[in-house]
Amino acid sequence: MRSSLLSSYKPPISISTLRSLLPSPSSSSRGFSVHLMSLLASSAAAAAPPGARVRAFQLQLNPLTGDSEWVVVDGDDDDVEEEEKRRTRSSTTTMATTSYLDMLNDAERNRAFRLAVERTISGPCRVLDIGAGTGLLSMMAARAMAKFDSQKEGKVTACESYLPMWKLMRRVLRANGMETMVKVFYKRSDELQVGVELESPADLLVSEILDSELLGEGLIPTLQHAHDMLLVKNPQTVPYRATTYGQLVESPFLWKMHDLHNNEVNSLDGIHLTPNGLERIISAKPQQYAMHCNAISEGIRLLSEPFKIFEFDFWKRPASYGEKEIQIKAIDDGKVHAVISWWVLQLDSAGSIFYSTAPRWVRSSICQNKSSHMFGTNNWCDHWKQCVWFIDGTGMPALKDKYLSLKATHNETSISYTMVVEKQTSCNHSSLGDHLLVLPPEKVALYGDKDWRLVLSKAVKEALNTRSSPSCIVADDSVFLTTLIASLSKTSHVISIFPGLQDKGACYIQAISDANGFSMDRIKVIGKRTSSLISDDLTPRKVDLFVGEPFFYGNEGMLPWQNLRFWKERTLLDSILAEDAFIMPRKGILKVCAMSLPDLWRSRRSLKDVEGFDHSAVNEALGACGDLPTTEDGPCLPYYLWQCGDIKELSKVYSIMEFDFSVPIHACFGKTEIEFSTPGTCHGFALWIDWLIDERDSISISTGPVNRHWKQGVQLINKPVVVNVASCYAKIEASFEPSIGELSIKPSFSYPS
CATH class of the missing domain: 3.40.50.150 (Vaccinia Virus protein VP39)
Structure with a gap:
């Protein structure tokens, strides 16, 4: 998520004029709009006088109309406390949907980075932190350098291009007394210049701009620019290296998410969404899809051992393109429906600290150094998952002990795969047709x-x-x-x-x-x-x-x-x-179920000490729950409940509210009392809508947890409640406001006297 930089100093083009030039922020134009805003904002920022107020454009969506508009966000940090008080629930939800809170609650990630930073810094040096977030890595570096008594002063420079996070970082630095130890800029790294923001090239790069695929947040172009313009020759880096791994699997569940043609053969309605000759006219986009593969492990057959794919060294300039053909020995008969991939970080140059996003069934044997420590293998987190690449059609046949050939290719932002047969590349997406519809995998599965x-x-x-x-x-x-x-x-x-x-x-x-x-x-x-x-x-x-x-x-x-x-x-x-x-549909029925969600709640809990640094300043903005001064619960957020780690239903399903589509839209209110049917710890409530679709309201389609094609809403509570079947019950009140399309949820617990 990135915002664009503007200044209120009277730029060459006014904000109103700039807004009028932007296309409507639809799915097709949004990327261009943000890019245009970024280019114009960069020139405006460069010409702005010192102390000018920083402003940014952000998208504001009305979910009921689907319309978005560009709104100006004030970035003047002097009024940040008052601004936080004025923040609306919707803007809080926007920040809460980012991965920052989950990342900061990943204790293994934080510890791994701290150990690597401390082992890498052996004295004062010039440090650059790209995509600094809350400034955690910057503060780690500054603290590590402060331990050395030297006349040579170390310097930490950081950049963060997402305005709300830049503001939060400044608050975190102040809370930890480190605002003078870290120099932070509201800019992208490719806007930094040696001799302007940086006094001299940096000796050490600390950065964590990794997504589940590894490259999706622009790792390669960021490293290329940094090595070309911002770093000394042969710099130190944390992380030091990243290696991607893969495994061939058979999974009917994954197959149904991309092969509509062969799945609709079994339908009895006579409708042909992918007729013969147009088999690929509807398809899921050929890309890697982030997914918690542990949740479908029972429906997966492993057809190969893990294999190494690409290696990316942070300490040297990476190539924009690479390809590799891998010979993979099948360990069982079957059909290869997908490649499941993950990555392993080597954080220090000595090879003693690693972090892995491997699925649970893959052991930490990837890390072969017996004196090293592997982090990330035991904890559930939502910011990094495994990735799934679908193999075209019904899958590639595999025979035990025979070899299959997989071609892996990467560009600057993604990795792709193609199965190769007798040195001829199988058609994964080269003949998609002139009228291809690219749909989300969940919708492809639904249509089949x-x-x-x-x-x-x-x-x-x-x-x-x-x-x-x-x-x-x-x-x-x-x-x-x-x-x-x-x-x-x-x-x-x-x-x-x-x-x-x-x-x-x-x-x-x-x-x-x-x-x-x-x-x-x-x-x-x-x-x-x-x-x-x-x-x-x-x-x-x-x-x-x-x-x-x-x-x-x-x-x-x-x-x-x-x-x-x-x-x-x-x-x-x-x-x-x-x-x-x-x-x-004729009606929509809002449903609710009390849930035990320990992994999800842990990833959303409020922050205090993060590796010795106070992060309590970010809790409200990021929608945290647990141990907060206020009793207000965090925002309701969308999740595939089946991917939320350890989950358990603690009650039966209850109806809260009815939406009657036979009459025009109007405000609605509903409430229900929930009796617990299973003892345990309640962390929140899952909510969804069941659609009644026929004229007699006798046929329904559920979007609840039993249907893996839909996300549910999850309302986590401020503090988990230990429940006994006979000792307490919960009340849920819900109100729907049609003007903004928002549903407010208010849970409470009662205990018998």
Whole structure:
């Protein structure tokens, strides 16, 4: 997450003019917008007089409309205390969705870095910390140098380009009395210059800009620029080296997340989302997907031993591109559905301190030095996971003791894999077709789920049977419902609103129309949000069917109730709905279950001492829970509950609130009392929505923990509560505010007298 630098000193271009130049922050333009903002902001910052107020643009999203706007964030740190008091719940949630809190609660990570920094620094030196976060590594370096009595003074320079975190870092430095020991700049590292921000090239680079894939946060270009412009020749670095490893696995669960063509063969609805000849027209993006693979270990068959892939040395300039063909001996018969990968950090040059993100079934034998220490092998954390790369189609056959060939390639930001057969590269994504839809793996799996398809088909068939020549609106990015309605009713007229898929959605429907036996004359695709529709976009007739899945394109990070955008869109089009219009889903029921979530709660707990440094200043901004001055619980955040480490249900599932889509959107309130059915420690509550989809409200689709394709909302409580079946119960109150699309959750506990 990065923000752009601006100044209020009267730059060459005004903020209002700059905002007008930015495209609407849609999924396709957001990256360009941030890049443009960054370039313009850099020139503005360079020309700003000393002491000018730092400002930044950030995106603010209304989840019900899907609309975003650029808002100016004031970065004047003099008013930070007052600003913290004014911070809204939504902005706190934005900071809470970052990985900073989880990283700082990773005690093994913190200890490994501290030991490596202390063993690397043998006297005063010039240290550079890139992507400093809260300044933990900078403070470690400054403290390590302070132990040496020398006339040569060591210096620590740090940079952080995310404005809210830059502000928090300054607060943390002040709280630890180190604001004069660390010089921190609100800039990217490629904006730093020797002779300006740095007095001279740095002797030591300390940095942790690693994601689960390793390269996704720009490690390679950052190191390249640092070695070219900011560091001495042959510098010291912490970390010293990173090595990526992989393993070939068979897993039907992972296979279903990318191979829609071979999974929909088993469906009974007669709909062909990937017809013969267009097998790859819908696909998950060829990339590595971060996932807690320990959670699916029971559904995985290992088909190889772990193998080494790439090695990246931090102490020298890395190459932008690399490739390697690896011969891998199969240890069992089966089909290779995926490559599971992870990485191991060597933090010090002596090779005594390591950190691994390997799955639980891989032992620390990767670290061969008996005197070394391996961190990260026992703890659960959410900031670093394993990665999954899907093998094309039904998978690659493997025979025990035979060799398979895997080609690994990396560029500046990612690593990719291709299975090789007889020296000919298998087609992983070279013939994807002209009308390819790239969908999240969870949605690919959902579209291939025969039970999910059967339920929707049954509800739509019943509605169509009572309506002749119906006028239909598909309210979200559902190519399945568009195809289903057009196929089932030869007299229907369908308007499909594809705000995310846009023109690609229209091309897709055109491409599969013949295979599904319908004419495009009866389908109109509109590639914009409902709130942007004009009268010419819509049918002059009253709408008989208004339907949605709802599972909006690109909604992986959304809370369950933010899919109530369907309700908002139904409300915007209320005037054109027929009195007896079939609306699917008909209702949404907010569900709740009390949960034991020790791993997740531990990763979100409040910070005090982090390797000897006070971090209590960041708790409120990062949405921490536990041992806080206030009794207010942290924000409700989206998680795949099945990936949250050790979990246990402590109660049955209760209904809190009903959303009735037959009437326009309105504020809702609900409450329920939860009795505990299992003793244990309650860390919070899981929340989700069950969708009632037929006219009799007899068919439902659950987005709860039993369905691994959806994220649930998790409301952690301030302090865990030990519960006994007969000794206490919980109360949950929930209120929905339609103007902002937010749901507030208030849990409480009661004990019998």
